[in-house]
Amino acid sequence: MQIIIVKDEVEGGQEGYKIFADAKKNGAHVFGLATGSTPITTYKDIIASDLDFSDSISINLDEYIGLSADNDQSYNYFMHKNLFNQKPFKTSYLPNGLAKDIDAEAKRYDKVIEDNPIDLQILGLGRNGHIGFNEPGTSREIGTHRVSLTQSTIDANARFFEREEDVPKEALSMGLASIMKSKHILLEAYGAEKADAVKGxxxxxxxxxxxASILQNHDNVTVILDEAAASKLT
Ligand code: F6R
Structure with a gap:
């Protein structure tokens, strides 16, 4: 793993942006994207740049089950607000959280990933070490799957909702095996509450x-941390 320690997430965003810019320059065509607070500074720098993704494909990690794309808490909505409206991609894929048949939707999504191998995958890190919504104990072999979110993740997500009971309890997530197939993985983590997960x-x-410890087995991972998230590393 290549580890880059920065002062804060603004500086981290710039480093993340540079990795996207390099990937683009080197012919990357398929970008795996994440939601949450972590990638926002990188997305801001991408938006402010002249990078053009109108020929590129994006594939998001996950989506809540039960929220429509126009619900302002859905990940689809988040991606449009924080990236796609300003930097459109040729095609953007997200799991459909409203699919009637969730198992069929998971299979469809696996086919999307298989047909479009991911060149660069950006990840955030859960306080409990999750990546995507692969919670602790998740099999490393399964593909896109339905997830019951842990209480720790529900608590962390509650800040975005008016009432805790509104926080979705289930999601569809890309599997760890698919994440591991990405040619280059960029994980960013900021803040002291991520320090234990970063150390693990x-x-x-x-x-x-x-x-996230599965990433120790990938030969092209870049980790960007602020000092607080890196504070427990020896
Ligand atoms: C989001 C995702 C999650 C988040 C993680 C960290 O698409 O897959 O794994 O990256 O929960 O969330 P933030 O960035 O809000 O701390």
Whole structure:
């Protein structure tokens, strides 16, 4: 893993942007994208740049089950607000959280990923070490799947909702095996509340208890951390 430690997420965003710009320059065509607070500074720098994604494909990691694309808490809505409205891609894929048959939707999404191998995948990191919505204990073999979010993730997401009972309890997530097939993985993590997960991901045993530790087995991972998130590294 290549580890870049920055002062804060603004500086981290610039480093993340440079990795997107380099990937683009080197012919990357398919970009795996994440939602949440972490990638926002990178997306801002991409928006402010002259990078052009109108020939590129994006594939998002996950979506809540039960929220429509125009619900302002859905990940589809988030992506349009924070990136796609300003930087459109030729085609943008997200799981459909309103699909009637969730298993069929998971299969459809796996086919999308298989047909469009991801060149660069950006990830955030859950406080419990999740990536995508692959919560602790998730099998490393399964593809896109239905997830019951853990209480820790529901609590972390509650800040975006008026009432905790409105926070969705289920999501559809790309699987760890698909994430691992990406040619280059960029993980960003900011803030002291991520420090334990960062330490486990980089220095801990490679274990399903901390899903991000699987990245120790990938040969092209770049990790961008602020000082607080890096504070427990030895
Ligand atoms: C989002 C995602 C999640 C987040 C993680 C961190 O698409 O897949 O794994 O990256 O929960 O969230 P933030 O960035 O809000 O701290």
């Amino acid at each position: 991901m980089i220095e801990g045993p490679d274990s399903a208890d901390l899903p």
